[in-house]
Amino acid sequence: MLKTFQLLLLLISLARLNAQIKDFSHLNFKKADSIALALKDETLTNLPELSFKLTYALNTDAEKFRAIYRWVCDNIANDYSLYLKNDRQRQRFKDDSLKLDAWNIKFRTVLFKRLLKKKRTICTGYAYLLKNLADFANLKCEIVQGFGRVSTTNVETLDLPNHSWNVVNLNGKWYLCDPTWASGIPNPITNKFTFTYNDGFFLANPKLFAVNHFPIDQRWWLLDDKEIPSFDAFLKAPILYGNAYKHLELHSLPQQMHHHIKQHEKVIFKYQLKNNLKAKDVKLGFDNGFSTWKDQPTSIFINGKSLEFEHQFNQTGFYDVHLYIHNELISTYTVDVKK
CATH class of the missing domain: 3.10.620 (C8orf32 fold)
Structure with missing residues (x-):
């Protein structure tokens, strides 16, 4: 009886965890x-x-x-x-x-x-x-x-x-x-x-x-x-925008919006995608209070629908960092880089 009850709880938990739109792909x-x-x-x-x-x-x-x-x-x-x-x-x-x-x-x-x-x-x-x-x-x-x-x-x-x-x-x-x-x-x-x-x-x-x-x-x-x-x-x-729900299945890293790092250190980003994409479709936007620009991450790795990249910050300063996929704003982070 105990094992049956435990199995029932497990099934309820699994049903709850898997409840999303892919259940209705048919x-x-x-x-x-x-x-x-x-x-x-x-x-x-x-x-x-x-x-x-x-x-x-x-x-x-x-x-x-x-x-x-x-x-x-x-x-x-x-x-x-x-x-x-x-x-x-x-x-x-x-x-x-x-x-x-x-x-x-x-x-x-x-x-x-x-x-x-x-x-x-x-x-x-x-x-x-x-x-x-x-x-x-x-x-x-x-x-x-x-x-x-x-x-x-x-x-x-x-x-x-x-x-x-x-x-x-x-x-x-x-x-x-x-x-x-x-x-x-x-x-x-x-x-x-x-x-x-x-x-x-x-x-x-x-x-x-x-x-x-x-x-x-x-x-x-x-x-x-x-x-x-x-x-x-x-x-x-982090701040997620509506476009995140169009492109992302999961947002894994970073788990916090604000980051304090030392010069030349890296920040790691990890996501699960809804659809396949190419490295050229991923860009980071930067705003240091004086100018804004976009650039490719320092390194990027795509395996199926798994997206992982890192970016190295070589200049000191405070940066608003924005993730773009297909030129659509996905999320925002801040990085404070000290010597």
């Missing part, structure tokens, strides 16, 4: 995507009807969820000014639980009114809408609250949860997705939002997802317990 999501595109002008006045229109012609739960997810990503704009307003108020009331709760209740009303009327929202609205449309299609979907890190996140003040995303249960496994970051790019200066769908956030690899998502509820790491990072490690991790 499916073609073109039909689901085309349905979502055809319903582009639909409003949010009748969510059960919208859910039905998106899913009734599809056979599998994965395709049904894909149609719902794609519609949300392609039709709901990210309202960055609303996000900033909420963030300011939450920081203002973070030491007063009564005022914080009152603000959250008030803001939730504003948030959902704007979502339903203008199809504009922030992460909470994306996650809420995705869950509701999935619920109407009898799909098990949950909202995950936690911390998210992007290039504009101030980790020095990141003491309150600032992001929401979703998990969905398909064929008995839970999968991660982030409709907010998949939908496009908000301009923090003009507040103009550009729809640019990023498929990398759909049923994402939990190990890559963990670099810039930190759930409050540990169930939603979908990782082995030994692989779950501390909050401090999460805050110190």
Whole structure:
């Protein structure tokens, strides 16, 4: 009996670890995507009807969820000014639980009114809408609250949860997705939002997802317990951009964003790729505060979909270092080089 129980736990663990989009490589999501595109002008006045229109012609739960997810990503704009307003108020009331709760209740009303009327929202609205449309299609979907890190996140003040995303249960496994970051790019200066769908956030690899998502509820790491990072490690991790989810399966090294080395020392970089590439497709960008330039790594090794390279820093100074694959920005690190 004990061995049977242990085997069951192992199978559950393996199912959780392997939960990512490659489980559905046998499916073609073109039909689901085309349905979502055809319903582009639909409003949010009748969510059960919208859910039905998106899913009734599809056979599998994965395709049904894909149609719902794609519609949300392609039709709901990210309202960055609303996000900033909420963030300011939450920081203002973070030491007063009564005022914080009152603000959250008030803001939730504003948030959902704007979502339903203008199809504009922030992460909470994306996650809420995705869950509701999935619920109407009898799909098990949950909202995950936690911390998210992007290039504009101030980790020095990141003491309150600032992001929401979703998990969905398909064929008995839970999968991660982030409709907010998949939908496009908000301009923090003009507040103009550009729809640019990023498929990398759909049923994402939990190990890559963990670099810039930190759930409050540990169930939603979908990782082995030994692989779950501390909050401090999460805050110190490199910055990943949306393009990382297009090109990377895993980000292995470096595990921290900031590095302090001596002149002529090297920094090692290791990644697992989604697709094969050539050495010429990999470049590093540098910014020392006075000038910017791109260069090839000092040495590079590609074995199938495994990418490893190192770069030697021969000049002292402080460098912002950016990884580019096919001229698309993947990640950022800093290197402080001393004598």
